Amino acid sequence: MTQIEGDFYGPNNNFRLRHAYGSWDGILAGQYWTNFYGFVAGTPSIDFRGPPGVANQARQPQLRYTTGNFSVAIEDPDTLGGSERTENGVVQTEADAAKSELPDVTARYTDTSGSFKYSASAVLRQLEYDAAADANASVDDDSAFGWGVALEAAMDVSEAVILRAGLTHGDGMGGYMNVSPQTTPAYLANNGDLETLKTTGGTIGASIKAGPGAINASYNVATVDLDDEEIGGNDTFETAYLNYIWTPAERISYGIEASWASREEKDGAEGDATRIQGMVMYSF
Structure with a gap:
């Protein structure tokens, strides 16, 4: 089968390619959901970006093989985060200076046992810094190994x-x-080493059927350990969602949601916000 799908989400309502792939006999090639996310832990929410703390629901170019409940893929290494460097204690971003010549490798296993569904996934990545691509670099090339589990x-x-x-x-x-809180996987320290950033996140939620729909509630948190790092910025995101989504007629869904979000920076600065959102969706 083949699928090409897009929408007009984003600045100026420009067309955005979502999916473009072909699959046959367990082999998939093209742009599709990253194999790292299992679509098991996500509690329904109206917030379009989804909660922090779970694996990213990103779509990226890949070559995937699926057999039964297991799938393995090599994926575009540039889509989900570049790198940063510091010069005299100031963080500077150089898009072409940080690259991964090797593809990211992902693996996932998803299964169901009675009323219980579960998924386990992993990602391995090779992160590199190319001093030749950065005219202002004062250090040599370096590389680091990155990994993640969900x-x-x-x-x-x-x-x-x-x-x-x-x-x-x-x-x-x-x-x-x-x-x-930090989408960059690593940064170049002042001593010339490429330092990776440790990340931890989690989510817990529940859905309760009520009338023609369901009440959904969840709490989500994502943290990046910056205590011993040379860079600053956000280190903790938290959100809580409470919504009711219902279907009054076939293909039509309504929803209303109250959410709370907070962030904290390495230096202790923090802030929070509340939001009320509504939704009308027609599925076709």
Whole structure:
């Protein structure tokens, strides 16, 4: 089969390519959901970007092989986070100076046992800094190894209640965590070493059927360990969602959601916000 799919989400309503792939006999080639995310732990929300702390629901070019419940893929290494460097204590970003010549490798296993569904996935990456691509570089090339794991689970406690939970952790995984406080997987320290960033996140949620729809609630958190690093910025994101999504007629869904979000920076600065969102969706 083949699929080409797009939308007009983003600045100026320009066309955005979502999926473009072909698959045959377990082999998939093209742009599709990253194999790192299992679609098991995500509690339904109206927030379009989704919660922090879970594996990223990104779409990226890949070559994937699936057999039964297991899938392995090599994926575009440039899509989910570049790198940063510091010069005299100031963080500078150089898009062409940080690259990965080798593709990211992902593997995932998803299965169901009765009312229990689970998924385990991993990503391995080779991160590199090319001094020749940065005219202002004062250090030599360097490389580092990055990795990440994600565990997801969901259980139908009854016909009306579903519980979900997920845990994501890695070192140098960068943007493979959704809404990460630091999407860069590594930075170039003043001593010339490429230092990876440790990331941890989690989610817990529940869905309860009520009337023509369901009440969904979740708490989500993502953290990046910056305590011993030379860079600053965000190190913790938290969100909580409470919504009701219902389907009054075939193909039509309504929803209303209250959410709370907070962020904290390495220096202790913090802030939070609340948001009310509504949704009308027609599926075709």
